[in-house]
Amino acid sequence: MKILAFNGSPRVSSSSTRQLLLAACEGAEGAGATTTVIDIGELDIGYCNGCGSCHITGECVLDDDFEAVYYQFLNADGIIFSSPVYINSVTAQLKTVFDRLSDAVHCQRLSGKYGCSLSTAGGALAEEVAEYQNGVIRMLGGTTVGSLGVNIMGDPAAVDAAIPAATALGADLAAAIREQRTYPEQEEERRIRREHMIELVRSNKNEWKSEYEYWENQGAYSDR
Template sequence: MKTPVKIIGINGSPKGEKSQTRRLVLAVLEGARAAGADVMFVDICALKIRYCTACATCYAKGECVHDDDMPALYEKLLDADGIVLGSPVYINSVTAQLKTMLDRMADSVHCLHFTGKYGCAVSTAGGAMADETADYMNSAMRMLGATTVGTVGVNFMGNPDLIVPAGKKAKDLGRKLAEAIRTEWKDPAQQAYYADRKARMKQLVLANKDVWTHEFDHWKAMGWI
């Protein structure tokens, strides 16, 4: 029997159960579950995640100086096959809570820890920039090595009923995410991006191999250098 696809959804809204973004993340997970995936939902605003201080300890040792909820969340992300990121638009971008999580993953950017994983993103806005914010979240996942399969963004503009068609699109996106994982879908444009990014990360790690020892050891263990 094949191991079920594992998908984790991260909600970056601080509004709890009142969050429209939460509804979209859950809709993606519902669609993925209907396609046979095992799903997990995380409200990141309920976690304690401290700011990155750019100390570079993770580059050298593969661990962070902070004692908080990020390591446990990160293990869940690494265990997942697919990742759904969701955030409302706060001044043309993601919430501080979600951005803090992303900033704590600098080591993973260098190590491309999400290689082989898949992702998608959803965003809501009272006015504008929902699509752009969802695109930003997908770009962050591609920096980590993941292949992204799409977005759903909704700008309400005073019309809360728009969550209904957006929810349907989110469910479809969840099914698409699960299928992409199952079939190991490849996108030629993203594959070219990854090849270029991997080459640049390799040069960066090699240039700093004497101080970024953890990352250099990771690249050797992966057979990339």
């Protein structure tokens, strides 16, 4: 059981969010998973330039570290996103990875997979930004098991106090993967999004050849 954990904070050695992420990974490992942490800021990952090549060929035209990360992403059973709140959102580092996942959204590449998200904020919105990250996991077709946001508000003990919850979240992610747990409240949203993507790709089939082939191989068009 492989879990890929993304750290969106550029402050790798002193990051509060990364501390929560490592605790979640420890929890997941204790529940039988193997975890890999990706420190996005240490990698060379460029901005999506919106060229649309990934929809056509399945590959990105940019020659950087994303390809290796994407390979791990496709082979993971679970994903953890973590980011501090930067100007009411995730860091540019994590958003840059999100933008490189457009083809993965069209093909719902996290279908059957699970994830959770973490955030810290100096002031406010940590829970909202953690939930935003979970929304990205669901946008990719995945199922989210929970999120944790910590508003530090000048209290250095706030992150330490949240470590047990982060550990429990990671353990629960591993348990959900093992049990192939279902979350009925997410099912309808996922069904609608999947149908939408299948139709979107079909309506662009002459251009988005790679994505059409992907869904065709999944049998998505056999009864239409």
